[in-house]
Amino acid sequence: MSAVDAGLLLLRAALALLLLGHAAQKTLGWFRGAGLSGTAGMFHTLGFRPARPMVAVAAASETVGAVLLLAGAAVPLGAAVVCGTMAVAGAANADKGLWAHRGGYEVALAYGVTAAALAFTGPGAYSVDALLGAAEHPWWVGAAAVGLGLAAALPVLLRRRAALRRGEAD
Template sequence: MSYQHLNNPGLISVGLLLIRLVVGITFIGHSGQKLFGWFGGPGPIGFGKWLESLGFGSGTRIWSIIAGLFELAGGFLFAAGTLTPIGAILISLVMIDAILIVHMKNGFWIDKGGFEYNLVLIAVVIGVALTGPGSYILIHM
């Protein structure tokens, strides 16, 4: 079976747009949870307290705001297809942090609280950043 018909620049751009929108908007949503307590999230105070429970000392509220801002900026840039590599780096930094602080000790598989999903997200955003955002982008730079 030949998949040559799928090697179409228009379909590739639609596929990249789909990936960018789902991943980017999801991270924007996560930022709302951390920054504003939206979507059932803890807000910066609650997220800061959670970080304290993991053994972080002072400054956890600031770190929760920084994480939320990285997710907001990274998610927006990634979804928009504008400065996609920068958006991918911001998202990857948050995911690497989550792996190192929360998930690594639980192993690889997500059903045990591992880092499987975080690693998949890193691969997706870096893959799109290396491939390019496709033709459908918000702002051409």
């Protein structure tokens, strides 16, 4: 077992488990989360409309990204999903500053940057991608994954911005 491969496995597992917990907070109310109804209320306030479906999309994105990263399967795609989801989450809290204790975007930034790093490094030897011979890829695959995630976040952020400007209700 190489130290790098063990480190990548640990990094993937930690990020994936945190993301799965985050999704469970949103939808199931686990880990002191607000559950679907409570999170929908928060999403509405933040401008994500319609709120309940947007909660479902966010939780599904976190779950899909987490499962792909945990398994080390299609890691650039999983990283893209996480980067995009965290870009949206971070932007929604940007007005509160960086630090999480003030409601800021610290956690979203940490998760997104970790996913981006995995997009560049690949999953390591202990992964489905390695079993398929796809664990290593050129640098531009990581850059494309991050770009794809950010591009996917843009329509959601633009829609949120328009809803906030209109004061739109569900």
